[in-house]
Amino acid sequence: MAAAAPLLVKLVLAGESCVGKTSVLRAYAEPGPRPAASYLPTVGIDFKVKTITFNDTTVKLQIWDTAGQERFHTLSTCYFRGAQGFVLVYDITNSDSFQSITKWMNEIHEKADEEVEIILLGNKCDKETERVIPKQKGEKLAWEHGIPFFETSAKDNINIEDAFSLLAEEILNKKTYILHDLDVVDLNGSKKKRTCCKQ
Template sequence: MAGPGHRSAGKPLLVKIVMAGESCVGKTSIVRRYTEPGPPRAASYIATVGIDFKVKTITFNDTTVKLQIWDTAGQEQFHTISTSYFRGARGFVLVYDITNSDSFQGITGWMKDIHEKADDEVDIVLLGNKCDKETERVIPKHRGEKLAWEYGIPFFETSATNNINIEDAFSVLVKEILDKNSCVLCDLDVVDLNESKKKRTCCQL
């Protein structure tokens, strides 16, 4: 018997995911590691807006899912633009750098932005990135685990450089998104990447 995520035919299910977190925590490297073969490359933001996105199509529990992963800039001057892309997202990858205490402290602000500016019932995963730099660590793993527990969200320590837990983190996020939405068998259309227009059929995913 097919599970709740079964989608036997038709076009792929489009799921928008947004990367969020302070500047230089490794969001771009995580996206590149997940969506492209080989080692992560240097960032390539669209300079005028500080936004980039990648698309990856996966099969999850017999469901074809097209992930549209938006890589937002963490710099303060891009903050308003970055958070404007939160609307329509079904999942967020919230990232801090285990070697940077400011980036960890900033998670609270990003969570507030998500709750205020994203749609209801989004799924979030928290990543403590750069776990390959153990000698430079300033945020113990248990602090990340505790914060994630307080928010009720999954937590992983990751390394884009060494490809640690990147695939697992996205898999858990996608599974939670599909499990939460009971109408994954219906067709959905997203007609404008800039989120100015949307068209939904069946229900709001």
């Protein structure tokens, strides 16, 4: 008997240029020591795949790294459609990147499906001496939008795994609920199929 095909989940990283989205993605998708590097801003779009196991189910995470530069904005946001989860990233040493989070949230609500999961990351928490955004401001913004919040460091691999694991768990719990909800038993005890199901 052939093994079941893995579930495919599409995630998108969004945020301004140079907040560390590529570094966050590499810290998660390519764990282990890497030589120190100064990454150039992503040009256009890039993605990596990471396979995880959730409740004995193999899940393939397809994680898209979008460019934050304004000239790539239309290209980046066209990848929002079909995504089940978003990782919104700002830089704790850059106030403009924090202020732009509301703009990115609006873009997600306009161009992505309604039932997406979102997490907020305040990246570069290893640069405490350069901090301009207090942790409490990140927590407050996340609370206002009803989404989880983590302060992360791609350099020191702080909270990266925890953040992606929580996002994946929220998405997969929802998918499992939807799959189980496909069969409906009516009051007469007969089973019937739902005619549609939004994933």
